[in-house]
Amino acid sequence: MPADAPKARTNRVSHRVGAIAESATLAVDAKAKALKAAGRPVIGFGAGEPDFPTPDYIVEEAAKAVFDPKNHRYSPAGGLPELKTAIVEKTMRDSGYEIEPAQVIVTNGGKQAVFESFATLLDPGDEVLVPTPFWTTYPEAIRLAGGVPVEVFAGPEQGYLVTTDQLEAAMTERTKVLLFVSPSNPTGAVYSEEETRRIGQWAAAKGLWVVSDEIYEHLTYDGVPFTSIATAAPELGDRMVIVNGVAKTYAMTGWRVGWMIGPKDVIKGATNLQSHLTSNVSNVSQRAALAAVAGPLTAVEDMKKAFDRRRKAMVEGLNAIDGIECPTPHGAFYAYADVRNLLGREIAGVTPSTSAELATLILEQAEVAVVPGEAFGPSGYIRLSYALGDDDLAEGVRRLQDFLR
Template identity: 60%
Template sequence: MADWQTFSDRINNVTPSATLAVDSKAKAMKASGVDVIGFGAGEPDFPTPADVVDAAVKACNDPRNYKYTPTAGLPELREAIAAKVLRDSGYEVTADQVVVTNGGKQAVYESFQVLLNDGDEVIIPTPFWTSYPEAVKLAGGKPVEVFAGADRGFEPDIAAIEAARTERTKAIIITSPNNPTGAVWSRETIRAIGEWAVEHHVWVISDEIYEHLNYDGAKTAYVGVEVPECRDQLLVLNGVAKTYAMPGWRVGWMVAPAPVAASVAKLQGHLSSNVSNVPQRAALAAVAGSLDEVHMMREAFDARRKAIVAALNDIPGVHCPTPTGAFYAFPDVTGLLGKPLGENGTVVNTSSELAAALLDEAHVAAVPGEAFGAPGYLRFSYALADDQLAEGMRRFRRWVG
């Protein structure tokens, strides 16, 4: 490219998605004939429920869906999402507080676009989902990381959050059940964050996309329930990808105070307009339907969770806490750094180098902790078939030696 063909500082400062990069490399290796076991992407291996697919098939033959529809989403889907909030979270919202987005990731992006001015700070409890800080930077904001390690169960400390607050603090993110750690934050922690946000006039962005994936008696605590007075400054992000095994359908949503929702719809009107109507009809069938198949998937995830934690803890140099939510294991792999690994005696000094060597030499794909603000860890998604999970763990252990 010529010298004048420059890109914006904003896009140059953004790091590509590490989870998608790992998944793309694994798929490319598979396409070339390499037998790769992929623990990278957070993508349920179950089929989308049949009644949801049937709704989409019918929608394809309905001329209503061939036209533009309201930018904020089909009215009946917005009503169903409002009813779902009451059913699952336990408090009332109205349809005009709902904006349907192209996947949950668009809801994340648009949240920061409508809330932040240049230099505004967003407190991000760490380990974090890899796209949070990048979405903040794309809005001209500054991510502020507050780390909580395995010694705290990856659960943030309100004192550390307060220590990170400045006069530029505009928002804080809650992710529970958590990606990448699988931690489910306690009601006490959720309540403390909500009360702190109310006291200091800070927006709360609560990513609840893993809300139905809990184990060992853990339950998702909703900040809108624990601290009702924070609802006027609360943006809830969610979608059908994880709960209903619909990652490729690309339907998410935001529930926010009506003025915020109106601003998001205004942005989306210039960005993408309405979400594709056929997936919206499918999402309507999912959201308005029962959770029976969701519970079946959760039981399968639970069995895989126990299997992968046991397998990881059986590998010398690896320590994996037991997650109680989502479908991720997040082991500490610092015991493997600086030691010869595999048939080639490869020595790695970081978890990023470890992930690369594990993929290249053992053909096992995992995401390095650096992608989540947590060097020294690897993230393994256990949303894959039982035999693949077992084989991937065998390869990892055999490679370590």
């Protein structure tokens, strides 16, 4: 090789992509399914995925769409016009928030909406306040967009709800965005209307953008209402971005349809990005989503009743275990249990020092899959999804009780 030849780069994968951690929730779910395939009777509390089929009327519309040649072609990168209009109407119906079709982009699931929101808003080094515990994808999406996630932790002692004092303490001159999630994945916490308004008004006074993930808006319990920060704090004006989708509400996780709502210039930028990234969402999936958002919420209410029943059973069962404290979640379909009192205790001949070690022990010896707190922030917690059948839930909780006694 000539002396002046350029030195070959040793890294085969870019630093940007190489630094991404895999989705911990999907990793746990994949491991549980692999063990099941190998003949192990694993109960999976890992994935946030309803066990119900997509409602029939939605599937029927998709079946019709398959045979319509217009759905065999490219469509606008930002979404079918009729679906965008339906999202406008649905947003007014559910949140009282008035928008126009030009303020909507339809995305390949909620994750793409999350990434495109941060990719469109952030410049390198911009900071995002991230209430913690957080959904595992948020920090990675922020970093991929060049931003810096700033964790603001709220533990079970305060119902996993951050305060404006905490946000104020975490803010710096680099802060540009506040992430707001209610109902929360992973904790199931729901901010009251007053708390939502207070946080929104604080963000507006500081000149921050707010990205609000509202994908669990229809899943609240005990009479606790969902409140959109966009309507609770109109002072935010055009510094408001909402991400949402059909996955959780309509049991449509595999259909991959989400959306992003924001000011027209932001949505135009996100649409330009998507035109190069993926182009349009599958037209058949968009037709199914149109049937979902424009249709009744009857099936949603039926699923919610089942989730509510399972929520109560899970919380009661977990709190019966010495060393576990599980606040009652008021939204989504997750229980976020405090297991700090189990750490350092010998269990089946092993003394776990982290919730990750505890989760591995539970999976390998009790054959129950849970997601450790490290996926969502600090160690010392585990997340369990109760979006699974009643019998499996009861069996999984019984195994935990037997194993951890």
